[in-house]
Amino acid sequence: xxxxxxxxxxxxxxxxxxxxxxxxxxxxxxxxxxxxxxxxxxxxxxxxxxxxxxxxxxxxxxxxxxxxxxxxxxxxxxxxxxxxxxxxxxxxxxxxxxxxxxxxxxxxxxxxxxxxxxxxxxxxxxxxxxxxxxxxxxxxxxxxxxxxxxxxxxxxxxxxxxxxxxxxxxxxxxxxxxxxxxxxxxxxxxxxxxxxxxxxxxxxxxxxxxxxxxxxxxxxxxxxxxxxxxxxxxxxxxxxxxxxxxxxxxxxxxxxxxxxxxxxxxxxxxxxxxxxxxxxxxxxxxxxxxxxxxxxxxxxxxxxxxxxxxxxxx
Amino acid sequence: xxxxxxxxxxxxxxxxxxxxxxxxxxxxxxxxxxxxxxxxxxxxxxxxxxxxxxxxxxxxxxxxxxxxxxxxxxxxxxxxxxxxxxxxxxxxxxxxxxxxxxxxxxxxxxxxxxxxxxxxxxxxxxxxxxxxxxxxxxxxxxxxxxxxxxxxxxxxxxxxxxxxxxxxxxxxxxxxx
Amino acid sequence: xxxxxxxxxxxxxxxxxxxxxxxxxxxxxxxxxxxxxxxxxxxxxxxxxxxxxxxxxxxxxxxxxxxxxxxxxxxxxxxxx
Amino acid sequence: xxxxxxxxxxxxxxxxxxxxxxxxxxxxxxxxxxxxxxxxxxxxxxxxxxxxxxxxxxxxxxxxxxxxxxxxxxxxxxxxxxxxxxxxxxxxxxxxxxxxxxxxxxxxxxxxxxxxxxxxxxxxxxxxxxxxxxxxxxxxxxxxxxxxxxxxxxxxxxxxxxxxxxxxxxxxxxxxxxxxxxxxxxxxxxxxxxxxxxxxxxxxxxxxxxxxxxxxxxxxxxxxxxxxxxxxxxxxxxxxxxxxxxxxxxxxxxxxxxxxxxxxxxxxxxxxxxxxxxxxxxxxxxxxxxxxxxxxxxxxxxxxxxxxxxxxxxxxxxxxxxxxxxxxxxxxxxxxxxxxxxxxxxxxxxxxxxxxxxxxxxxxxxxxxxxxxxx
Numbered sequence: 036x037x038x039x040x041x042x043x044x045x046x047x048x049x050x051x052x053x054x055x056x057x058x059x060x061x062x063x064x065x066x067x068x069x070x071x072x073x074x075x076x077x078x079x080x081x082x083x084x085x086x087x088x089x090x091x092x093x094x095x096x097x098x099x100x101x102x103x104x105x106x107x108x109x110x111x112x113x114x115x116x117x118x119x120x121x122x123x124x125x126x127x128x129x130x131x132x133x134x135x136x137x138x139x140x141x142x143x144x145x146x147x148x149x150x151x152x153x154x155x156x157x158x159x160x161x162x163x164x165x166x167x168x169x170x171x172x173x174x175x176x177x178x179x180x181x182x183x184x185x186x187x188x189x190x191x192x193x194x195x196x197x198x199x200x201x202x203x204x205x206x207x208x209x210x211x212x213x214x215x216x217x218x219x220x221x222x223x224x225x226x227x228x229x230x231x232x233x234x235x236x237x238x239x240x241x242x243x244x245x246x247x248x249x250x251x252x253x254x255x256x257x258x259x260x261x262x263x264x265x266x267x268x269x270x271x272x273x274x275x276x277x278x279x280x281x282x283x284x285x286x287x288x289x290x291x292x293x294x295x296x297x298x299x300x301x302x303x304x305x306x307x308x309x310x311x312x313x314x315x316x317x318x319x320x321x322x323x324x325x326x327x328x329x330x331x332x333x334x335x336x337x338x339x340x341x342x343x344x345x346x347x348x349x
Numbered sequence: 350x351x352x353x354x355x356x357x358x359x360x361x362x363x364x365x366x367x368x369x370x371x372x373x374x375x376x377x378x379x380x381x382x383x384x385x386x387x388x389x390x391x392x393x394x395x396x397x398x399x400x401x402x403x404x405x406x407x408x409x410x411x412x413x414x415x416x417x418x419x420x421x422x423x424x425x426x427x428x429x430x431x432x433x434x435x436x437x438x439x440x441x442x443x444x445x446x447x448x449x450x451x452x453x454x455x456x457x458x459x460x461x462x463x464x465x466x467x468x469x470x471x472x473x474x475x476x477x478x479x480x481x482x483x484x485x486x487x488x489x490x491x492x493x494x495x496x497x498x499x500x501x502x503x504x505x506x507x508x509x510x511x512x513x514x515x516x517x518x519x520x521x522x523x524x525x526x
Numbered sequence: 527x528x529x530x531x532x533x534x535x536x537x538x539x540x541x542x543x544x545x546x547x548x549x550x551x552x553x554x555x556x557x558x559x560x561x562x563x564x565x566x567x568x569x570x571x572x573x574x575x576x577x578x579x580x581x582x583x584x585x586x587x588x589x590x591x592x593x594x595x596x597x598x599x600x601x602x603x604x605x606x607x
Numbered sequence: 608x609x610x611x612x613x614x615x616x617x618x619x620x621x622x623x624x625x626x627x628x629x630x631x632x633x634x635x636x637x638x639x640x641x642x643x644x645x646x647x648x649x650x651x652x653x654x655x656x657x658x659x660x661x662x663x664x665x666x667x668x669x670x671x672x673x674x675x676x677x678x679x680x681x682x683x684x685x686x687x688x689x690x691x692x693x694x695x696x697x698x699x700x701x702x703x704x705x706x707x708x709x710x711x712x713x714x715x716x717x718x719x720x721x722x723x724x725x726x727x728x729x730x731x732x733x734x735x736x737x738x739x740x741x742x743x744x745x746x747x748x749x750x751x752x753x754x755x756x757x758x759x760x761x762x763x764x765x766x767x768x769x770x771x772x773x774x775x776x777x778x779x780x781x782x783x784x785x786x787x788x789x790x791x792x793x794x795x796x797x798x799x800x801x802x803x804x805x806x807x808x809x810x811x812x813x814x815x816x817x818x819x820x821x822x823x824x825x826x827x828x829x830x831x832x833x834x835x836x837x838x839x840x841x842x843x844x845x846x847x848x849x850x851x852x853x854x855x856x857x858x859x860x861x862x863x864x865x866x867x868x869x870x871x872x873x874x875x876x877x878x879x880x881x882x883x884x885x886x887x888x889x890x891x892x893x894x895x896x897x898x899x900x901x902x903x904x905x906x907x908x909x910x911x912x913x914x915x916x917x918x919x920x921x922x923x924x925x926x927x928x929x930x931x932x933x934x935x936x937x938x939x940x941x942x943x944x945x946x947x948x949x950x951x952x953x954x955x956x957x958x959x960x961x962x963x964x965x966x967x968x969x970x971x972x973x974x975x976x977x978x979x980x981x982x
Contacts (some may be wrong), residue, residue: 090541
């Protein structure tokens with residue numbers, strides 16, 4: 036575990052000059068993943084911005100053995116690689132260290148089309164880390180709604196604002212009784228790094244969701260990516276926690292928020308600095324803000340209660 | 350032994366072990382250094398409904414894969430199925446081998462009380478007698494396979510106490526024909 | 527078997543070309559104001575800031591401006607290309 | 608050599624054991640289920656192989672593809688809807704040039720439901736880039752799966768070994784099993800030329816420019832077209848090792864002097880051989896071509912057997928919707944166009960959803976054709 040930025044290794048596994056947009060939170064998150072996992076890892080990618088921006092054949096910006104797979108199959112494919120590496124390990128000598136297998140997917144490949152295979156892999160407790168970089172929409176295809184899109188959010192398929200609330204995917208994965216689940220944010224790189232280190236050290240199925248504010252999809256300027264991530268955590272729109280063997284522990288920034296009694300920060304500033312809400316709020320701004328606040332408060336209340344229940348994973 | 354293809358069609362109720370029976374009969378033929386084929390007819394039926402299977406024995410490789418429509422032998426595990434079995438096709442020379450507690454006269458049927466033999470030999474599980482084992486012994490006798498073959502095949506498929514019960518039941522049916 | 531059998535790619539810098547060309551504003555680090563907190567280094571999505579020297583690789587810097595926005599001591603300014 | 612009495616499914620699983628497969632991902636579907644059941648039984652009895660209890664066929668193929676890319680020898684089995692559900696990943700396996708072997712137990716497709724055999728499932732995967740081989744006996748299933756690994760790992764192409772549901776999958780026939788050492792010599796451990804390897808990191812199947820994409824696909828298409836020699840080679844080597852023969856693109860029976868030639872695929876071809884014997888005794892001059900390899904299509908091999916005055920009847924166990932008859936005849940017709948002008952080439956769709964193809968029916972088809980030709 037580290038406590039300062041300086042302790043992170045210098046080596047880059049995401050090589051400069053990839054094809055992502057300026058200020059991309061996915062590239063940023065992947066850089067931290069690279070630092071935490073090191074070279075001995077195998078990467079699987081479902082269709083997402085990270086595929087579109089990894090470079091065209093015969094060049095790639097990712098310095099791992101990596102494999103592009105079909106959209107619905109992250110859980111199954113990672114299981115395939117992981118099990119195959121197990122058989123290779125059995126044939127090789129004991130000093131050969133099995134590489135960490137990890138999925139790099141967006142919210143589509145996790146929340147929606149990828150859910151079935153992912154759920155099955157979690158139930159089988161297959162040995163890999165599933166990363167979901169969550170930018171709360173299908174931005175790769177030009178901003179359509181996903182299961183991670185929050186209520187009232189504009190997307191091209193919800194031009195009047197999404198009517199449904201997002202699902203709590205990390206909690207759904209936790210309920211598969213798996214060894215490790217974490218939520219993180221690109222705005223808190225040390226926290227993210229430590230969570231990846233922990234996941235790497237635990238055998239079995241690990242799920243890490245990384246909150247990734249997308250300046251293109253959300254409508255804010257590229258330099259505000261980190262600021263937006265920080266605001267989301269401070270307002271409670273993104274809760275940071277981890278659960279090792281089923282016990283939910285809130286991470287520092289979120290813990291701080293949960294301990295506040297009266298003067299909790301409102302989501303107003305966070306919502307108002309994003310184009311994706313401005314388009315749909317118009318004259319009903321106050322009511323909508325109250326609804327969004329209620330969605331967040333309900334989630335906080337629920338997670339607080341849920342964190343009191345602890346079971347142990349065998 | 351000079352053989353041209355012999356065909357069997359087996360009829361029984363689901364759970365009476367028709368598939369196992371067809372396997373045993375084919376294996377007995379293999380033991381006699383003949384070619385054989387066991388072809389169960391599957392549907393979406395569940396336990397208790399009527400099922401059938403075909404068995405072919407030949408001294409040449411068997412190419413055909415359809416169910417036997419006019420077999421030499423119609424083996425019927427339960428006398429309530431006789432009419433249904435006949436309706437599914439036979440020719441004038443078709444012989445019936447029927448499990449029944451009374452003599453049956455359809456098509457010069459050979460009758461054997463396999464249920465009783467199974468019960469006498471403790472071949473009962475969950476109140477269902479395993480009639481397929483004595484029926485196997487009986488059919489082997491009818492087609493003149495030696496006694497030893499019956500025993501060898503059963504011991505190949507089961508071990509220990511069950512094998513003993515099987516052999517005893519099958520051979521007593523063999524001798525009863 | 528020849529090389530076009532399997533669709534394999536090799537890792538290299540500039541997989542999407544010289545992405546520095548995308549830039550409209552250029553980050554300039556004023557070393558005298560810098561406290562070496564390394565926030566610019568870790569928050570760079572493109573890995574173009576050197577951890578030790580804090581030199582910026584302008585060949586690939588896309589000019590997003592996160593480094594300037596996150597710098598706690600206003601040591602980085604975004605200047606028009 | 609041991610001779611056992613076993614079902615087609617058992618023979619397939621037994622071949623997997625002989626091939627020392629590393630990873631199997633499988634999902635149950637009638638009539639292929641017994642294959643993965645037996646593999647699991649073998650694992651319980653100490654076979655060195657990892658089984659992934661996957662949650663669906665799309666995932667089964669995805670896991671198989673990924674395990675293959677990681678350097679393992681892999682296998683899966685399916686049928687009908689399962690194969691259809693895999694469709695997307697089948698393309699990926701072929702495009703990625705991964706040497707996967709799959710048993711597909713042919714079964715008709717939904718709707719309405721049927722459990723029984725026809726070839727609609729596999730033939731609707733014709734253009735996925737998989738080699739397709741159709742077996743006519745349980746011995747052939749065993750032999751072909753072992754040969755399939757040889758072919759796949761030499762050509763870097765996935766191979767689908769097809770056999771008819773129930774007619775072979777659940778039918779017990781005698782199968783000769785060669786000594787395991789002989790198979791080990793025939794099929795040594797899989798050493799991929801490329802894999803997901805941390806010592807030499809590369810990435811697989813990134814986005815391509817049109818030129819590169821077209822080159823990859825062109826190479827794939829040409830390699831499939833020319834895989835015939837590898838298929839034949841694999842069979843000869845297998846015969847040398849085991850003294851068992853199943854090979855070649857087609858099998859012929861009594862074709863030398865035949866006026867009427869039946870063309871068929873799968874287990875029904877064996878039944879037709881039996882019919883040919885009967886018909887010959889009745890004075891009908893008939894022969895059989897069994898298509899063993901459907902992809903790549905053995906057009907040249909078939910053409911070499913035919914003469915301009917041959918009367919050819921193609922029996923299809925599938926529909927080519929929108930055309931008058933089946934897929935196999937469409938393929939043959941388009942191959943022969945401009946090369947051989949047959950006096951008579953007729954198609955017949957039979958045996959759909961396990962409907963039995965009897966000798967009587969074949970006779971009727973021949974009669975009907977003769978009437979049509981001479982009228």
